[in-house]
Amino acid sequence: MRGPGFGMKIGYGWDSHEFKRGIPLKIGGVDIPHAKGLGGHSDGDVLLHAITDALLGAIAAPDIGTLFSPSDQRWKGADSKVFLSEALRRVKAAGYRIVNVDSTLILDAPKIGPHATVIRERISQLTAVAANCIGIKAKTPEGMGTENAAIAHAVVLLEDAPRGIRRKARKKPRS
Numbered sequence: 001m002r003g004p005g006f007g008m009k010i011g012y013g014w015d016s017h018e019f020k021r022g023i024p025l026k027i028g029g030v031d032i033p034h035a036k037g038l039g040g041h042s043d044g045d046v047l048l049h050a051i052t053d054a055l056l057g058a059i060a061a062p063d064i065g066t067l068f069s070p071s072d073q074r075w076k077g078a079d080s081k082v083f084l085s086e087a088l089r090r091v092k093a094a095g096y097r098i099v100n101v102d103s104t105l106i107l108d109a110p111k112i113g114p115h116a117t118v119i120r121e122r123i124s125q126l127t128a129v130a131a132n133c134i135g136i137k138a139k140t141p142e143g144m145g146t147e148n149a150a151i152a153h154a155v156v157l158l159e160d161a162p163r164g165i166r167r168k169a170r171k172k173p174r175s
């Protein structure tokens with residue numbers, strides 16, 4: 001007999017990157033007009049990084065930094081959707097699917113409100129989760145001393161996937 005919550009897992013992810021001039025700003029897989037972008041070994045997409053780590057954490061897989069080491073030149077400037085795709089592949093291989101994603105961005109600027117719908121839709125496309133099951137919220141740092149950074153928190157809920165959509169896991173992430 002199955003008890004409450006049987007076949008469900010929760011994952012939490014967090015990421016932060018500093019703003020730097022001369023770099024395009026990408027959040028949630030969306031290019032956002034701004035004077036500065038987020039520095040990082042890859043494209044610096046804090047939201048996709050946080051969601052990736054939440055997915056990996058939910059299935060007790062290695063974290064994003066272990067799978068895609070910042071010291072590995074293959075990932076220099078990489079589009080973060082590559083990391084998300086690998087996490088999604090692992091979730092599917094473990095026999096789960098995403099129920100919902102909730103996230104909070106903390107940054108001084110730019111304002112995320114005007115971009116939230118597009119970000120939600122892009123994450124929906126990337127994850128195959130309905131847009132109405134993806135939460136995108138934004139807060140300002142309110143004097144916390146992080147005005148030159150963007151921080152993302154993400155939580156995912158997974159459930160058992162129907163047997164017909166499970167696949168065997170590949171041994172290594174795609175390069």
